[in-house]
């Protein structure tokens with residue numbers, strides 16, 4: 104097996120201050136990339152960046168066009184155009200379908216779908232020019248199958264899979280790959296919040312809910328963020344040039 108060497112590459116990881124995004128940022132940096140991470144909370148971003156000097160911080164909200172434009176201006180002026188863009192920022196608030204407000208619907212689509220697209224879109228032109236690019240969307244198994252009480256999130260994550268497939272076709276001859284990672288339940292702050300809310304509303308213990316979530320994964324355990332990061336790293340390798348337009352489940356494809 105060859106080691107993936109990302110020396111000379113500049114990567115963007117949205118939502119890099121915690122969970123899966125932090126693991127991806129640290130893994131790409133460990134492989135030699137310069138990494139720019141963004142999110143809304145500067146402190147969380149700085150905690151990730153403190154773990155590897157190749158990681159730089161830009162505070163930005165993926166739902167805010169001006170904020171993303173500023174991120175690109177600052178990051179590219181300092182470290183050059185992005186060779187890799189990972190749209191990982193996301194959030195999930197659960198509600199029964201009849202209780203989903205227009206605001207919750209809009210917020211969920213804004214961060215998980217619209218924000219995912221517009222946080223990578225500005226990277227495309229320079230990738231095309233240089234004939235190399237890796238775009239990775241962190242979707243979810245909720246991008247491929249339904250889950251109850253998160254209809255807006257499921258709709259957004261399905262949208263992300265379609266988006267990756269469409270962009271893959273548009274970039275197929277330009278050395279750019281576009282893929283969606285679809286992890287099952289993964290131990291992150293988002294999952295902890297979901298467990299807390301589900302336990303409170305079902306009046307069950309958090310341990311019970313955690314077990315139920317783990318049981319939903321094919322191998323009946325919660326994933327670690329590092330497992331998603333390893334999949335992202337593989338996609339960034341030069342010899343992954345032929346892998347594009349894929350929805351990649353974690354764990355592996357046949358399990359779902």
Ligand SMILES: NC(=O)c1ccc[n+]([C@@H]2O[C@H](COP(=O)([O-])OP(=O)(O)OC[C@H]3O[C@@H](n4cnc5c(N)ncnc54)[C@H](OP(=O)(O)O)[C@@H]3O)[C@@H](O)[C@H]2O)c1
Pocket residue numbers: 117118119120121122123124141142143144145147163164165166191192193194195214218241242243244285286287288289290291292293294
């Ligand atoms: N955990 C799971 O079981 C699981 C499974 C499948 C897929 N996923 C997906 O994995 C991705 C990462 O989630 P996670 O589990 O690692 O949860 P997390 O720790 O809550 O990470 C989400 C990150 O996104 C950032 N973020 C949220 N809204 C943002 C916005 N408007 N602009 C910029 N950044 C924003 C957050 O930072 P700020 O709050 O500082 O902005 C946070 O760092 C999400 O897309 C999620 O849907 C998670």
